[in-house]
Amino acid sequence: MRSQARPGPLDALRALLPGVLAEAAELDHDGAFPSGSVAALREAGLLAAPLATGLGGAGWGLEPLAARDTATALRLVGRASLPLGRLLEGHVNALRLVQRRGAPAAVRLAAEEARAGLLFGVWNTEAPGEAPLTLGADGVLRGRKILCSGAGHVARALVTARDAADPAAPPRMVLAPLAPAERADLSPWTAQGMRASATGAVDFTGLAVGEERVVGSPGDYARQPDFSAGAWRFAAVHCGGAEAVLGHLRDHLRRTGRGGDPHQAARLGTAALAVESARLWVEAAAERAEAPRAAEDPGEGAIAFVNLARLAVERAGLDVLELAARSVGLSAYMRPNPVERVMRDLATYLRQPNPDGALAAAARHVLEAPGHPGDLWD
Ligand SMILES: Cc1cc2nc3c(=O)[nH]c(=O)nc-3n(C[C@H](O)[C@H](O)[C@H](O)COP(=O)(O)OP(=O)(O)OC[C@H]3O[C@@H](n4cnc5c(N)ncnc54)[C@H](O)[C@@H]3O)c2cc1C
CATH class of the missing domain: 1.10.540.10 (Acyl-CoA dehydrogenase/oxidase, N-terminal domain)
Known part of the structure; x- marks a missing residue:
């Protein structure tokens, strides 16, 4: 049974x-x-x-x-x-x-x-x-x-x-x-x-x-690695927003019978690729950020990984917004088409603190880490 x-x-x-x-x-x-x-x-x-x-x-x-x-x-x-x-x-x-x-x-x-x-x-x-x-x-x-x-x-x-x-x-x-x-x-x-x-x-x-x-004590809010590594949570929400746009894009292509057109198919495939990449980053970042750490581990690797993850998800979100706008066309900007609202929400919520700083910090980690960068996240 x-x-x-x-x-x-x-x-x-x-x-x-x-x-x-x-x-x-x-x-x-x-x-x-x-x-x-x-x-x-x-x-x-x-x-x-x-x-x-x-x-x-x-x-x-x-x-x-x-x-x-x-x-x-x-x-x-x-x-x-x-x-x-x-x-x-x-x-x-x-x-x-x-x-x-x-x-x-x-x-x-x-x-x-x-x-x-x-x-x-x-x-x-x-x-x-x-x-x-x-x-x-x-x-x-x-x-x-x-x-x-x-x-x-x-x-x-x-x-x-x-x-x-x-x-x-x-x-x-x-x-x-x-x-x-x-x-x-x-x-x-x-x-x-x-x-x-x-x-x-x-x-x-x-x-x-x-x-x-x-x-807590003074300074606890910004205590690392929690402060920076916690960015995976907003990235997870962003990823869901990108999934929503992808869903609307596919609905549009099905409804209009345009999905077989090679340009439209390429954009849908590219959007699916971006969204799945974002999901894989989010899940890996969540597990890395939340994994138990030895007391002496400052968690710099987790911070660097989450910094990359949030930017990969941002990039995926921006790409999906552009692909959906191209594929759906003007009606993506017309109320009450639901994709219009979801695209506005995602574009707005993707604005998060200091993306340049996140990339620079991750790059610094890669620059200084011992061993080959290809082994960095093993
Ligand atoms: C929908 C929504 C809800 C929110 N809710 C909350 C909330 O509940 N609580 C809360 O505390 N906050 C909240 N925020 C604010 C959020 O946490 C960020 O503070 C805000 O989104 C920062 O956006 P920004 O683009 O102005 O960031 P900025 O960090 O100002 O980034 C803008 C640009 O400037 C660059 N930059 C940043 N710092 C420097 C620098 N020193 N020198 C040169 N360039 C720099 C960045 O890399 C980026 O290119 C919310 C934001 C949004 C969009």
Whole structure:
């Protein structure tokens, strides 16, 4: 008799994807947020999936054995909705940081809140030239963050805050509790895509946080290799977006009967090649970044590999956008053709910090590594 595998969190996620896809099509307007999809994740218990298995989660984004499933989850969600993928990536990242760096009491509290279905996010970006967010000795935050996805919806925002008495010291992480709609200003988010990610500015001035909300030590947020190697997670979401564009491209060629044309066939083949290359990079990067490391290993190899992976995925995304535009033609730019929205979302979300620096750092690693570069990633 064949034994039936027990459905796991990935199966639960797959069951939600048609609803996520449908909601994404409805929400392409400024200030939108995928409330229905987040509620579905909550009801399926998936907002607790980033918790350690010992805390009732699935270890998504945290445990080495869950690396492949986490990559699949982020990719599948990205394929259905890039804005929801962005939000899920932030949720996974926040819970990882708390569980990796937080004191036991902070971990317990965050785990309870994740199991209760609260949405977490990581908001680090500050406006150039503006005073940084600070935490005073009185436990009060002063200052703002910008480009906060899920602003007005995230209930626990992991923010980096400097010590008001010593702003030159590395920042600490604070898990700021926020009520719905509190402090959020979505008006600056005028990007062409990712309109449903509720990305905006949040002013924390006057928000008091207890000591139990301070996570880890100064400098923990940017501690390596986690900081750079974690880029595989957004690359996984990007990869899902590229898959979505590929799907629309194929649908178009089938619908129009143009797929047999050699030019169209070459573009479809090239797009399929780019997308599969991206997926292979993402999976390899996830496993390499999440693999257990000896205490004395600074993880430079993992960082270099993830830097290459994120750029390979970016390149694949850009190539697929160009190929789809060429193959579909003008209708790829016409609403309500779904590929129009997905292409805008992907083009926007592909913009991530310092791609030049990522390539330069990876090149430096290759330059300096002992042995043949062909053996570098064995
Ligand atoms: C949809 C979306 C949601 C987001 N949500 C969040 C969020 O929830 N929380 C959050 O903290 N942030 C968020 N961000 C911001 C994100 O993390 C990055 O800060 C942002 O995307 C950086 O984009 P950029 O192109 O301006 O990057 P930049 O790093 O400014 O890159 C632009 C160009 O400048 C180059 N460059 C970078 N640094 C230098 C330098 N020193 N000298 C010379 N050239 C340089 C780069 O290589 C690149 O060519 C979000 C971004 C997007 C698109």
